[in-house]
Amino acid sequence: MFKKNKEKKFYSLSRKIRADIIGMLFKAQSGHSGPSLSIVEILNYLFFEKKIYKNFNERDHFILSKGHAVPALYSVLYNLNLINKKELSTFRDIGTKLQGHPDRTKLKYIELGTGALGQGLSVSIGFALANIILKKNKKSFCLVGDGEIQEGQIWEAAMYAGAHNLKNLCVILDNNRMQNETYTTQTLNVMPLKNKWEAFNWKVLSIDGHSFPQIDEAFKKFYLEKNKPTVIIANTIKGKGISFMENSAAWHSKVLDEKSYKIAKEELV
Amino acid sequence: MINNAKKKALRNVFGEHLVYLGKKNKKICVISCDLKSATKTSNFFKVFPKRSFEVGIAEANGLGVATGLALKGFIPIISSFGTFITGKFLEIRTSISYNNVPVKIIGTHGGFIGKDGATQSGTQDLSLMMSLPNFEVFQPCSPLETEKILDYVIKSNKPSYVRICRNSVGEVYAKNFKFIPGKPKELIKSKINTIISSGPLIFNCIDAISHLSKKKIKVGLININSIKPFDYEALRQMLKSKKNILIVEDHVSHGGISSLVYETIAKSKSKFKILNIKSLNLDGKFSESGNPSDLEKFNGFDSKNIAKIFYEKFNLAK
Structure with missing residues (x-):
């Protein structure tokens, strides 16, 4: 019973996070909806279930390497009361702390400004190494996109982390199967994911990235891992939660008009 | 005016002074991209193995790792040939310059480096690095200037690029020389x-x-x-x-x-x-x-x- 309630709460919060994302994007008349919506459950779990920013000065680190999905992170920070409603409504406006792609020099809860893809994982490795020198039992999380792993630097970083058995490092790979223009398989096939990461000496877990029990189980396994870095392949749906956005390459960064905004809001109630 | 008794290769001065600084400041760490000997960070690796990271022939990853270490309060020094490391311009631009993270990049082998030829010679590095917001860019000419610039760079909370050539040169400064950033x-x-x-x-x-x-x-x-x-x-x-x-x-x-x-x-x-x-x-x-x-x-x-x-x-x- 307790478990069922917890799940219900989790999914209800996911809907709220999505509604705030859509609100921001409509107000800004720009931004990336599809790639933000696919990572909602993952962020919901890390920030509300694992509460990684509860004590910000002693936090587990999180880098959103696919920086264009930052509306999801802003929405989470808003729902954590770390940014207020007024700030949220300034997304992408001139002078805002909430830049179109994350900017740590403007918003302190951003650990790394990203946007040029492929760079976050290396910095997460730097965090993991620093925690080892400092003898701190803190984790380093990095969320990358499946299209993003076409960047060569990802594999330089993956090779390093695997070779050095960085067990305090966890990559979440948002496998929504699409990138800017179309499916990854039609752009540059990134499959097979599991074999690639395993060959680089990573522990690979493949889950439904929208399912609370599966996310929960995967992160529990990561926390118990003693030998290797972990990659959680979160199989997700681009545009998840809004019917006309789901699995649509067009909604990677399409502008929401009044009509589609209204439908989206109704679907998220 | 040149004291040739103190003639030294600047990259050797860099390598030796880095060990001296590493003893005084436990936050200094060094990242190598398979060029420890050529860039003279090998001594630091021997003396401080726990603060030394060999990332292999992967400069882009090295720059990111340095960024993470710097964000955690360390003072990372990453060294490579100037042309190789500044060639990773987008990684430097986004992870380091845009984020304003005090990573210290040492680019060796600038100018006429010798028989290895053009691909290994840093002849565009200053131009690239000068264009980046938040970065400081220095080039020492003598052993003492190399030490003083390094002393400054370690203390600065900005990202820095230091172009250090391999030439063996004498000393043009008296011992009390003070380095002032900005001043010719x-x-x-x-x-x-x-x-x-x-x-x-x-x-x-x-x-x-x-x-x-x-x-x-x-x-x-x-x-x-x-x-x-x-x-x-x-x-x-x-x-x-x-x-x-x-x-x-x-x-x-x-x-x-x-x-x-x-x-x-x-x-x-x-x-x-x-x-x-x-x-x-x-x-x-x-x-x-x-x-x-x-x-x-x-x-x-x-x-x-x-x-x-x-x-x-x-x-x-x-």
């Missing part, structure tokens, strides 16, 4: 004629100046050790009485020392007395294979040719 240093004063240079080429210029003084042509020397920040007004003051100016740099013509000098003149509202100004540089070309001294001669950077510019091109022969 007038090593030899002269009212009418001057050379402006940076890095170890300063020594070719000093040779040229002593050669010229034998011909009764008095020429001064300005050393630009701090490329960014840069005090334009200080250089303007130094140049206001000058009639003949020669710029000497082992770098392409765009975005290096020459650009700083021409900008100084263009930005100023006051009039100059300049009759002749010339820049000796790589003129938008690549370097090539050859002994460094042969390459310098071939490209006209040897002291004889530098001197010749004054009495032939500038018509100062008496």
Whole structure:
């Protein structure tokens, strides 16, 4: 019973996070909806279930390497009361702390400004190494996109982390199967994911990235891992939660008009 | 004015001083991209293995790892050939410059490096790094200047690029030399004629100046050790009485020392007395294979040719 309630709460919060994302994007008349919506459950779990920013000065680190999905992170920070409603409504406006792609020099809860893809994982490795020198039992999380792993630097970083058995490092790979223009398989096939990461000496877990029990189980396994870095392949749906956005390459960064905004809001109630 | 008793290769000075700094400051760590011996960080690796990271032939990842370490309060020094490391421009631009993270990049093998040729020679590095917001860019010419610049860079909370050449050179400074970021240093004063240079080429210029003084042509020397920040007004003051100016740099013509000098003149509202100004540089070309001294001669950077510019091109022969 307790478990069922917890799940219900989790999914209800996911809907709220999505509604705030859509609100921001409509107000800004720009931004990336599809790639933000696919990572909602993952962020919901890390920030509300694992509460990684509860004590910000002693936090587990999180880098959103696919920086264009930052509306999801802003929405989470808003729902954590770390940014207020007024700030949220300034997304992408001139002078805002909430830049179109994350900017740590403007918003302190951003650990790394990203946007040029492929760079976050290396910095997460730097965090993991620093925690080892400092003898701190803190984790380093990095969320990358499946299209993003076409960047060569990802594999330089993956090779390093695997070779050095960085067990305090966890990559979440948002496998929504699409990138800017179309499916990854039609752009540059990134499959097979599991074999690639395993060959680089990573522990690979493949889950439904929208399912609370599966996310929960995967992160529990990561926390118990003693030998290797972990990659959680979160199989997700681009545009998840809004019917006309789901699995649509067009909604990677399409502008929401009044009509589609209204439908989206109704679907998220 | 040159103390040759203290002649040392600048990359060796860098390597030794890094160990000295590492003993004083436990936050300093070093990242190598498979070039520990060539960039002389190998001593640091031996003395402080726990603060040393070999990332392999993967400069982009190395730069990101350095960024993460810096964000956690460490002072990461990443060294490679200048051309290789600044070639990872997008990684430096986003992870380090945009995020304003105090990563310290050491680019060795600038200018005429020798037989390895153009692919290994840093001849665009200053231009690239000067363009990046938040970055400081320095180039030492002598052992003491190398140490003082490193001392400053370690304390600075900004990202830095230091171009360190491999040349073995003497010392032009007295022991009490103070490095001031931004300020060009007038090593030899002269009212009418001057050379402006940076890095170890300063020594070719000093040779040229002593050669010229034998011909009764008095020429001064300005050393630009701090490329960014840069005090334009200080250089303007130094140049206001000058009639003949020669710029000497082992770098392409765009975005290096020459650009700083021409900008100084263009930005100023006051009039100059300049009759002749010339820049000796790589003129938008690549370097090539050859002994460094042969390459310098071939490209006209040897002291004889530098001197010749004054009495032939500038018509100062008496």
